Amino acid sequence: MTDTKTPLSEMRERIDSIDRQIQQLISERANHAQTVAKVKGAGLSAIDYYRPEREAHVLRMVVDRNKGPLSDTEMVRLFREIMSSCLAQEDPLKIGFLGPEGTFSEQAVRKHFGHAAYGLPLGSIEEVFQEVAAGHADFGVVPVENSGQGMIQVTLDMFLTSEATICGEVELRVHQCLHSQAGKLEDVKRVYAHAQSLQQCKTWLRINLPGVECVAVGSNAEAARLARHADDAAAIAGETAGKVYGLRTVAQGIEDRADNTTRFLVIGRSLFPPSGNDRTSLLITVNDKPGALYDVLSPFARHGISLNRIESRPAHTGKWQYAFFIDVSGHVEGDALRAAVHDIGESAATIRVLGSYPVALP
Amino acid sequence: MTDTKTPLSEMRERIDSIDRQIQQLISERANHAQTVAKVKGAGLSAIDYYRPEREAHVLRMVVDRNKGPLSDTEMVRLFREIMSSCLAQEDPLKIGFLGPEGTFSEQAVRKHFGHAAYGLPLGSIEEVFQEVAAGHADFGVVPVENSGQGMIQVTLDMFLTSEATICGEVELRVHQCLHSQAGKLEDVKRVYAHAQSLQQCKTWLRINLPGVECVAVGSNAEAARLARHADDAAAIAGETAGKVYGLRTVAQGIEDRADNTTRFLVIGRSLFPPSGNDRTSLLITVNDKPGALYDVLSPFARHGISLNRIESRPAHTGKWQYAFFIDVSGHVEGDALRAAVHDIGESAATIRVLGSYPVALP
Numbered sequence: 001m002t003d004t005k006t007p008l009s010e011m012r013e014r015i016d017s018i019d020r021q022i023q024q025l026i027s028e029r030a031n032h033a034q035t036v037a038k039v040k041g042a043g044l045s046a047i048d049y050y051r052p053e054r055e056a057h058v059l060r061m062v063v064d065r066n067k068g069p070l071s072d073t074e075m076v077r078l079f080r081e082i083m084s085s086c087l088a089q090e091d092p093l094k095i096g097f098l099g100p101e102g103t104f105s106e107q108a109v110r111k112h113f114g115h116a117a118y119g120l121p122l123g124s125i126e127e128v129f130q131e132v133a134a135g136h137a138d139f140g141v142v143p144v145e146n147s148g149q150g151m152i153q154v155t156l157d158m159f160l161t162s163e164a165t166i167c168g169e170v171e172l173r174v175h176q177c178l179h180s181q182a183g184k185l186e187d188v189k190r191v192y193a194h195a196q197s198l199q200q201c202k203t204w205l206r207i208n209l210p211g212v213e214c215v216a217v218g219s220n221a222e223a224a225r226l227a228r229h230a231d232d233a234a235a236i237a238g239e240t241a242g243k244v245y246g247l248r249t250v251a252q253g254i255e256d257r258a259d260n261t262t263r264f265l266v267i268g269r270s271l272f273p274p275s276g277n278d279r280t281s282l283l284i285t286v287n288d289k290p291g292a293l294y295d296v297l298s299p300f301a302r303h304g305i306s307l308n309r310i311e312s313r314p315a316h317t318g319k320w321q322y323a324f325f326i327d328v329s330g331h332v333e334g335d336a337l338r339a340a341v342h343d344i345g346e347s348a349a350t351i352r353v354l355g356s357y358p359v360a361l362p
Numbered sequence: 363m364t365d366t367k368t369p370l371s372e373m374r375e376r377i378d379s380i381d382r383q384i385q386q387l388i389s390e391r392a393n394h395a396q397t398v399a400k401v402k403g404a405g406l407s408a409i410d411y412y413r414p415e416r417e418a419h420v421l422r423m424v425v426d427r428n429k430g431p432l433s434d435t436e437m438v439r440l441f442r443e444i445m446s447s448c449l450a451q452e453d454p455l456k457i458g459f460l461g462p463e464g465t466f467s468e469q470a471v472r473k474h475f476g477h478a479a480y481g482l483p484l485g486s487i488e489e490v491f492q493e494v495a496a497g498h499a500d501f502g503v504v505p506v507e508n509s510g511q512g513m514i515q516v517t518l519d520m521f522l523t524s525e526a527t528i529c530g531e532v533e534l535r536v537h538q539c540l541h542s543q544a545g546k547l548e549d550v551k552r553v554y555a556h557a558q559s560l561q562q563c564k565t566w567l568r569i570n571l572p573g574v575e576c577v578a579v580g581s582n583a584e585a586a587r588l589a590r591h592a593d594d595a596a597a598i599a600g601e602t603a604g605k606v607y608g609l610r611t612v613a614q615g616i617e618d619r620a621d622n623t624t625r626f627l628v629i630g631r632s633l634f635p636p637s638g639n640d641r642t643s644l645l646i647t648v649n650d651k652p653g654a655l656y657d658v659l660s661p662f663a664r665h666g667i668s669l670n671r672i673e674s675r676p677a678h679t680g681k682w683q684y685a686f687f688i689d690v691s692g693h694v695e696g697d698a699l700r701a702a703v704h705d706i707g708e709s710a711a712t713i714r715v716l717g718s719y720p721v722a723l724p
Contacts, residue, residue, distance in 0.1 A: 011398055015394050018391045022384055022441075025384045026440060029377060032376060061381070062381070066385070068392075069389065069451060078388060079385070088436070089432070110477075115472075240480060244482050
């Protein structure tokens with residue numbers, strides 16, 4: 001460390017000056033957040049200021065403006081954290097999720113709410129719904145769909161019996177790879193992975209490694225560790241895990257569905273206004289008669305609304321036979337969707353707007 | 363959402379303008395970091411650019427400048443994340459720690475390295491040392507001291523047989539509270555807590571709740587959940603956990619040592635220059651003869667150096683009898699400490715500088 005001006009020390013001075021400005025701006029932002037809080041009234045918690053549609057709008061502007069060198073994901077992450085800190089000046093948001101800590105669900109909580117929110121690890125998906133309903137948690141984060149294995153039924157069924165609304169969605173992408181010490185497929189006599197990962201990759205394994213022993217272990221990280229100490233074993237794990245454990249990648253994207261994404265819903269107790277790029281989830285029940293589903297779906301086509309997903313479930317009451325979970329593009333306050341919902345109401349037994357919420361960010 | 367100018371929409375416009383500036387500055391900062399990388403040469407990883415003394419210096423300036431409203435801890439956290447993202451433009455740092463994910467050790471990793479570094483959960487403290495030595499991890503984070511229960515011997519002993527250096531320290535503070543549904547001490551017939559928390563609070567429990575049943579459960583979060591569903595039970599957990607689970611606090615700061623801090627060391631393979639506020643860890647072995655310890659310690663007094671900690675361990679070789687782990691204020695490149703180390707070298711069997719590293723930030 002010398003005091004003469006080297007290119008490095010000049011660079012550091014410039015970075016110091018940037019940091020000074022960033023800090024001042026963050027403080028100013030936090031001050032504005034406090035002022036907003038004062039305008040709204042004293043004695044309130046973060047839940048009273050939290051506006052998911054506003055956050056989504058802010059983050060979309062961040063993505064639009066981003067010219068690098070940081071990736072959109074990293075830049076969005078930093079702004080999530082800044083907003084999370086500003087919001088947590090009041091009593092921080094309490095977010096229920098399927099525990100324990102360190103799970104995929106907690107990653108989804110942190111991706112969506114940042115690290116200044118309180119995480120509330122709970123014992124089951126049911127408990128997440130209960131805690132939100134009882135007001136012990138402000139929001140809950142529950143898995144709803146794995147692109148490899150379809151919808152998570154227990155989550156859908158909870159909407160049949162609870163008043164929960166949907167306030168957001170979070171997507172986590174995982175690409176599975178096969179890693180080994182040697183990096184050669186022909187040496188692999190044994191594959192370690194978490195049971196779910198083995199399941200997600202079973203077609204690839206059957207075709208490319210027929211008859212090879214598959215060993216289910218506690219996590220993919222553990223699988224990578226085991227593979228590192230063996231000549232004849234490989235592990236299924238994400239790209240990162242392979243890099244982290246110093247293994248060579250034998251094959252990439254080996255999951256049976258190429259886009260292995262887990263989708264989570266943010267559940268709450270109220271509905272929020274449009275953010276500008278929204279999705280709406282509807283729960284529609286119909287009486288079992290010919291053409292019932294057609295009657296339900298045709299208004300969407302008529303009003304030019306895209307269907308994203310449809311899933312039918314047996315409804316748990318005698319009044320009707322089927323419940324449909326339908327995701328469509330747009331916000332229920334938009335004219336087209338409002339009209340479609342009205343039309344469906346004419347023929348369906350019941351229709352409930354579970355929520356209109358911002359489409360997941362990167 | 364109206365388009366007429368309300369105080370709220372004006373405020374949002376101002377926040378948007380602040381965000382635009384913050385984003386531009388973060389991008390500029392990331393560009394500078396890339397330029398520094400190019401100056402140093404192509405094909406290098408984050409480990410080649412990571413300068414703990416520089417980071418500590420930057421973060422100390424952040425604390426000095428901070429005038430609120432965000433706390434020092436929150437502001438430091440945001441800058442850690444910004445630096446973490448900038449650094450991770452090259453191959454991110456790989457940090458080994460005692461797994462699984464979600465433990466206290468992982469919290470220490472994230473507090474020190476941010477969320478853009480790769481975490482490498484490992485099976486034991488020994489394994490963390492091995493992975494760092496082998497270069498599979500760039501750094502490791504290991505617990506070394508719990509203020510309630512003293513030094514963690516397995517960590518100290520690893521320094522006797524490994525070449526690891528100390529590159530930083532991280533402190534996590536936990537204040538234990540007793541929480542219950544009713545908030546009254548006299549109603550408590552049962553206390554749930556993690557075994558370690560029961561241990562940390564045993565004096566308080568003996569005096570204030572003699573004869574009450576203590577039940578060890580998997581985590582303090584689980585304890586809080588159990589207490590919430592019982593009239594006659596309480597849970598030991600942090601302040602946050604009590605709030606999160608909607609319990610009332612019966613008593614605060616019930617740990618036997620009021621300042622319940624876990625201290626972690628960041629271990630690596632090299633030594634780093636001074637940051638301006640440093641601590642030095644020394645490993646000194648002495649032959650078993652009268653006055654040996656006095657001979658070792660007197661040079662510190664003579665050169666005006668403060669001792670922070672001293673811990674003796676039986677050395678695992680026949681050549682000498684005792685090993686002392688000694689933490690002192692200052693950096694080994696400083697004149698006073700350099701002179702003291704030189705003087706100790708005259709009388710001790712061996713002296714090794716484990717590391718000089720920035721004092722832990724808030």
